[in-house]
Amino acid sequence: xxxxxxxxxxxxxxxxxxxxxxxxxxxxxxxxxxxxxxxxxxxxxxxxxxxxxxxxxxxxxxxxxxxxxxxxxxxxxxxxxxxxxxxxxxxxxxxxxxxxxxxxxxxxxxxxxxxxxxxxxxxxxxxxxxxxxxxxxxxxxxxxxxxxxxxxxxxxxxxxxxxxxxxxxxxxxxxxxxxxxxxxxxxxxxxxxxxxxxxxxxxxxxxxxxxxxxxxxxxxxxxxxxxxxxxxxxxxxxxxxxxxxxxxxxxxxxxxxxxxxxxxxxxxxxxxxxxxxxxxxxxxxxxxxxxxxxxxxxxxxxxxxxxxxxxxxxxxxxxxxxxxxxxxxxxxxxxxxxxxxxxxxxxxxxxxxxxxxxxxxxxxxxxxxxxxxxxxxxxxxxxxxxxxxx
Numbered sequence: 343x344x345x346x347x348x349x350x351x352x353x354x355x356x357x358x359x360x361x362x363x364x365x366x367x368x369x370x371x372x373x374x375x376x377x378x379x380x381x382x383x384x385x386x387x388x389x390x391x392x393x394x395x396x397x398x399x400x401x402x403x404x405x406x407x408x409x410x411x412x413x414x415x416x417x418x419x420x421x422x423x424x425x426x427x428x429x430x431x432x433x434x435x436x437x438x439x440x441x442x443x444x445x446x447x448x449x450x451x452x453x454x455x456x457x458x459x460x461x462x463x464x465x466x467x468x469x470x471x472x473x474x475x476x477x478x479x480x481x482x483x484x485x486x487x488x489x490x491x492x493x494x495x496x497x498x499x500x501x502x503x504x505x506x507x508x509x510x511x512x513x514x515x516x517x518x519x520x521x522x523x524x525x526x527x528x529x530x531x532x533x534x535x536x537x538x539x540x541x542x543x544x545x546x547x548x549x550x551x552x553x554x555x556x557x558x559x560x561x562x563x564x565x566x567x568x569x570x571x572x573x574x575x576x577x578x579x580x581x582x583x584x585x586x587x588x589x590x591x592x593x594x595x596x597x598x599x600x601x602x603x604x605x606x607x608x609x610x611x612x613x614x615x616x617x618x619x620x621x622x623x624x625x626x627x628x629x630x631x632x633x634x635x636x637x638x639x640x641x642x643x644x645x646x647x648x649x650x651x652x653x654x655x656x657x658x659x660x661x662x663x664x665x666x667x668x669x670x671x672x673x674x675x676x677x678x679x680x681x682x683x684x685x686x687x688x689x690x691x692x693x694x695x696x697x698x699x700x701x702x703x704x705x706x707x708x709x710x711x712x713x714x715x716x717x718x719x720x721x722x723x724x725x726x727x728x729x730x731x732x
Contacts, residue, residue, distance in 0.1 A: 376432035384425035391418035413465035456501030464508025480533035578634035586648030605667030614653035693729035
């Protein structure tokens, strides 16, 4: 295949994919336009039908002279109920842009406009009127409704074929017939070109809006991720010290209002330096990650888990008495001791010392005071042999 033909085929394929992608948006816009335009078209057609009804009633000319008003009367008799039906359906189906029935309604409105305009042009030739109504209808339909280029070209072409046939039935010489057909062809081509340009413009705008929406979503996601990273410890995924202290202050304030007790656990891994010295810092990181995961999995969703730095973790237990906090701490200590950390071929067992401090409802303590008391208890746990709760 020659390169030029291949490039043209690829361009047409890209356009087809793009048309498929934006057709739903175009249908949504068309249904919204029909929601407002179809009532006006129905009212205008009804008015013309009433006018030609009066003309037929008052007609007293020669036999056969009423063929033009009768033809227009019949066309408008079909137009205004059809426009009224499209109005009702457009309002009822305005949320069906994703389904074929919404697209079919928009195509039917476009095609009906072109066909009725061709019929009207054919009837008008019996009294020597021009084809301005046909040209205006084709251009108006192209302006009002977005249609895929192939579909609009097909409907405009069928409308012109009907126009070509009806104009040829008029008793006129070739000198008058050929200009009419050429004018109709030029109008048809102009309407299709306008429809094509509007469709391409709509496709470009839809693509830009989609890219903008995608970039906005990515930016929001990155912003949320950045906010999350500023609030959590990068290695373990639990809260960092600043965020933990902030949330603890809120919980202590709420506990004072509700007269409930709060318990703080301070955890320190025993002999963690030996893990780093013996098996390297990657193994130490794996230990820290597992301890953080065990703490998060062993506690309630309302409890807070944070890493203060190094091998030191902290846990806040809202609404928990000192005795209940001690039981939770002991359970957590045993779970950490029983779950060895897998690192390659290694199975590293670690233990943890835990210091406990509680805040009775009547005491007005903050995070720093509670942390200081828990740190003293942690120091005693280490002094008494580690791997224990004090």
